[in-house]
Amino acid sequence: MRNARLLLSALALVVSPSSPGIADTVTADLSSHSIAITTGFTGASVVLFGAIDQPGDVVAVVRGPERDVTIWRKAKIAGIWANAEAVTFGNVPSFYAVAANRPLDDIVSPAAAALYKIGVGNFKFEVKSPVAPERAQFFADALIAVQKRAGVFSPSHGKIAFLGDRLFRTTFTFPANIPTGVYQVEVFYVRDKDVVGAQTTPLIVSKVGVDAAVFEFAHRRSLAYGAIAVVMAVMAGWLASLPFRNA
Amino acid sequence: MDVYLPIAEVSLDIFVLLGLGAAVGFLSGVFGVGGGFLLTPLLILIGVPAPVAVASSANQLVGASVSGVLAHWRRGHVDFKMGFTLLVGGIAGSFLGIWLFTIFARLGQIELVISLCYVVLLGVLGFMMGIESVHAMLRRRRPGAARRKLHRHTWLHGLPLKTRFRKSQLYISALLPIGLGFCVGVLSAVMGIGGGFLMIPAMIYMLGMPTTMVPGTSLLQIIFVAANVTLLQAYTNHTVDAVLALLLLVGGVIGAQFGTRFGTRLRGEQLRFLLAVIVLAVAAQLAHDLTIKPKELFAIPTDMRG
Numbered sequence: 034m035r036n037a038r039l040l041l042s043a044l045a046l047v048v049s050p051s052s053p054g055i056a057d058t059v060t061a062d063l064s065s066h067s068i069a070i071t072t073g074f075t076g077a078s079v080v081l082f083g084a085i086d087q088p089g090d091v092v093a094v095v096r097g098p099e100r101d102v103t104i105w106r107k108a109k110i111a112g113i114w115a116n117a118e119a120v121t122f123g124n125v126p127s128f129y130a131v132a133a134n135r136p137l138d139d140i141v142s143p144a145a146a147a148l149y150k151i152g153v154g155n156f157k158f159e160v161k162s163p164v165a166p167e168r169a170q171f172f173a174d175a176l177i178a179v180q181k182r183a184g185v186f187s188p189s190h191g192k193i194a195f196l197g198d199r200l201f202r203t204t205f206t207f208p209a210n211i212p213t214g215v216y217q218v219e220v221f222y223v224r225d226k227d228v229v230g231a232q233t234t235p236l237i238v239s240k241v242g243v244d245a246a247v248f249e250f251a252h253r254r255s256l257a258y259g260a261i262a263v264v265m266a267v268m269a270g271w272l273a274s275l276p277f278r279n280a
Numbered sequence: 281m282d283v284y285l286p287i288a289e290v291s292l293d294i295f296v297l298l299g300l301g302a303a304v305g306f307l308s309g310v311f312g313v314g315g316g317f318l319l320t321p322l323l324i325l326i327g328v329p330a331p332v333a334v335a336s337s338a339n340q341l342v343g344a345s346v347s348g349v350l351a352h353w354r355r356g357h358v359d360f361k362m363g364f365t366l367l368v369g370g371i372a373g374s375f376l377g378i379w380l381f382t383i384f385a386r387l388g389q390i391e392l393v394i395s396l397c398y399v400v401l402l403g404v405l406g407f408m409m410g411i412e413s414v415h416a417m418l419r420r421r422r423p424g425a426a427r428r429k430l431h432r433h434t435w436l437h438g439l440p441l442k443t444r445f446r447k448s449q450l451y452i453s454a455l456l457p458i459g460l461g462f463c464v465g466v467l468s469a470v471m472g473i474g475g476g477f478l479m480i481p482a483m484i485y486m487l488g489m490p491t492t493m494v495p496g497t498s499l500l501q502i503i504f505v506a507a508n509v510t511l512l513q514a515y516t517n518h519t520v521d522a523v524l525a526l527l528l529l530v531g532g533v534i535g536a537q538f539g540t541r542f543g544t545r546l547r548g549e550q551l552r553f554l555l556a557v558i559v560l561a562v563a564a565q566l567a568h569d570l571t572i573k574p575k576e577l578f579a580i581p582t583d584m585r586g
Contacts, residue, residue, distance in 0.1 A: 072284045075291050105388055107577050113396075113570045116388045116579075175578040182576075209291045244286035244523075251287055252518050259514025262339050262522040263507045266529060270346030273533030 057229040059085050059222035061093075066234070068207060069241040076209045079236065081132075081218060082202040089224040090133065090140040091193050091201050092151055095236070097128030097185070098214035101161065104176045120172040123159030127212040129180075132191030132203045142226040149221060149228055153177050153186055184208040213238050287521035288332040294527065296326060301340070301531025308344055308532070309351070309539020310546075311480065311495065311555050316341055316473030316506075317398070317562065319528070330391070332521050335513035339525035340532060341474045341506035345499045347533040351540040352496025359447035359493050363500035365454055366461035366479070370505045373465020378512050381470050394471050395566050401467070402563035405481050410556035412485075416549035448489045448497075456487060461501065469509060474502035477559060484552075491548040 061083025068077045081093055102125040108117035133140055137152055147155045156177070160169040180186040185208070193203040205218075215235050222230035240248055251258045282291040300322055308315035316337045323333035352358050384390040439453035460482050468475030479498045483489045489497070514520040543551065 070284065070289075073282060073291070074284045075282055102580055103388075104578055104580050107574055107579070109573075113392070114572075114574050115392045119388055172578075176580070179576070179578050179580055210289070213289075240286065244284055247286040247523065251514065251520070251522075255515045255518055256511070258522070259511040259520060262514060262520050262525065263342055263510050265522060266339055266343035266510075266525060267346050267503075267507075268343075269526060269529045270343035270348075270533055271350065273343075273529070274347045274350040274537065 057085075057087065057089075057222055057224070059083060059091065059220055059230045059232050061218075061220040061232055061234065063218060063234055063236060067237040067239065068211070069239065070211075070213065070244065071240075071242050072244055074209060076207055076211075078204050078206040080202060080204050081220070082200070083220060083232075084199045084201070085222050085230070086199070087224075088198040089222055089229070090135060091195075092131065092133045092137065092140060092221040092223055093193060093203060093205075094132075094149075094151060094219045094221070095128065095130040095205050096126045096150075096217045096219070097212055097238075098216070099124040099126050101125070102176060104172055104179065106172070106175070119162065120164055120169060121161040122173065122176065123161050125156075125158055125176070127214065128185050128207075128216065129153060129156075130187040130191065130205055132193050132205065134193040134195055134201065137190055140223050140226065141221075141228070145223070145226065145228050149219070149231070151221065152190070153181070184210065185212070207238075211238055213240060283523075283527070285328070285332075285521050285524045287519065288328050288336070288524055290327055290329075292326060292328070297524065297527040298531040300326070301528035302535035303531075304528075305344055305532030305535025306539040306542070307535075307558070308476075308499075309348055309536035309541075310543040311476070311539075311551065315344065315476075315532075316468075317402075317471070317477055318558075320473060321562075323524075328521075328524065329519075331517060331519040332524070335510065335517065335519035336521040336524045336528070337473070338506045338509040338513060339520050339522065340528040342503055342510060343525070343529040344532045344536055345474065345503040345506060348499040348536050348540065349496055349503060351537060352499065355496075355544070357492050358496035358500055359445055359489070360500065361443075362445045362448055362450075362457060362487075362489070362493075363497045365443070365445075365457040366464075366497075366501045367504050369458035369461025369463075370465040370468075370475075370501055371508055373462035373467075374469040374505055374508050374512075375465075377466040377469025378509075378516075380466070382516075384470075392570075395570055397467060397471050399563050399567045399570065401478060402559045403567070405478065406556045406560035406563055408485070409481055409552050410560065413549045413553035413556060417553065420549070448487075448493050450488060452487065460486060465505060468505060474506050476502055477555070480555075491551070495543070 061081060064080035085091060101121060101123050103119055103121040105116040106118045107114045110117060131152055141151055146152055150156060158173050177186060181188045191203055193201050195201050215237055218234045218236050220232045221228045281294050283294045284291045304315035304319045320333050320337045324330050349358060381390060384393045439455045441454040442451060443454040444451050464475040464479050467478060476498045480494055483494045483498060484491060510520055
């Protein structure tokens with residue numbers, strides 16, 4: 034466990050993308066670098082805390098691993114609602130949440146928000162289907178709306194609380210249906226509406242215990258898993274009929 | 281109390297799952313249907329991803345059917361020869377069905393195909409069974425009325441490979457049950473169900489089997505078709521949640537035992553009328569869902585993890 038922690042700390046990198054000459058650093062860490070999905074998992078929360086070296090604003094973004102997503106639109110065909118049109122997007126985060134100490138528009142300039150992909154409006158999905166740009170945008174907006182309702186894209190940004198001028202903290206909550214994988218938690222240090230410092234910390238969401246073992250087995254040795262599932266069902270069916278045998 | 285399902289990747293209340301299993305198991309025991317046509321949509325309703333619901337229902341059906349067959353077998357109500365003849369066609373059909381399923385899934389139309397299949401088949405069957413069972417009940421009320429002929433001869437009885445099914449007191453072509461098994465096998469793989477609700481009316485009306493022999497024989501056949509589907513789904517799509525299946529089974533097998541006992545107390549035509557009502561209700565609900573404007577026009581299909 035300690036080794037894992039060391040590795041994670043080593044992975045955390047510090048970048049200062051702009052404002053040369055001033056040492057604007059933000060230091061942040063999570064209360065836990067991993068979320069373990071166990072049998073009783075109903076969601077989790079992780080505290081992000083840190084400090085900035087001069088007064089300013091802080092924006093934090095949690096991003097799940099990216100993947101391809103296809104979204105379908107239903108239309109009425111011959112009186113029946115059917116899937117009529119589909120668009121596939123690349124690099125869609127599987128989870129997205131953002132937090133800031135003030136409303137985002139007051140803190141970050143639109144250009145900076147677009148550059149650092151802050152806020153759901155600034156996603157740059159790769160369009161993988163041959164559709165017109167405005168059609169793609171229409172579907173991209175729908176994708177975001179669907180994911181917001183599913184709880185995997187945060188519908189509004191969370192609140193970062195400051196303790197004095199330098200210390201800050203916020204809590205990210207994750208629903209029970211979070212996808213697994215390596216998440217990135219990005220902390221942006223903002224001054225005069227521009228990002229002056231940033232730090233990225235990984236957060237690992239994984240299954241643990243019996244469930245993880247079952248999941249692994251089902252994927253690695255799928256035929257054996259299927260056979261065991263069938264045998265188990267037959268046994269259960271037979272066992273359950275025993276008490277009723279003489280009825 | 282919530283329990284996390286490792287393959288479905290969702291947490292659900294354990295008592296909801298047990299109760300759902302018991303309710304569907306009871307119906308399965310009464311009618312000899314696997315109950316998949318009710319279980320699968322109900323699982324999707326409570327939040328299990330559709331592919332996992334389909335595959336795990338198949339797994340649950342294996343156990344529920346074993347339990348059901350044993351109950352019917354103790355009463356001598358299983359025609360093994362007929363069951364295995366149906367199975368020959370059933371296995372072949374389920375391979376074709378899984379192939380079709382993959383193609384429709386790739387086109388993004390699998391959900392529509394499933395719903396349309398349900399509406400058409402359930403609608404027609406429910407209507408036919410309802411009419412027939414009402415006629416039968418009326419005939420019983422008026423004992424003087426003319427009795428129907430034991431069975432009518434059609435071109436179906438002219439087919440080769442005539443075989444004697446002693447338990448069912450039938451002498452018919454083996455091609456009939458094999459063909460029936462094949463058709464149900466295709467549909468059951470596409471629709472993700474055991475196919476009992478299709479098999480039962482066909483066994484009564486097409487093969488002319490005695491009503492008492494039908495549920496047990498149908499369940500016998502479902503065990504193997506469901507086991508085949510479970511294996512194929514686990515192997516190709518990794519969508520079988522054994523934990524979910526086991527929880528449903530615990531409730532289901534107990535429900536099925538009580539259902540079987542309850543079923544023997546009902547007369548054949550009452551049983552068929554009850555089944556017709558349930559079948560028509562499901563068909564009406566599905567047809568209604570297809571024609572009203574969906575709340576959510578956009579949807580992201582649950583990805584097949586793998």
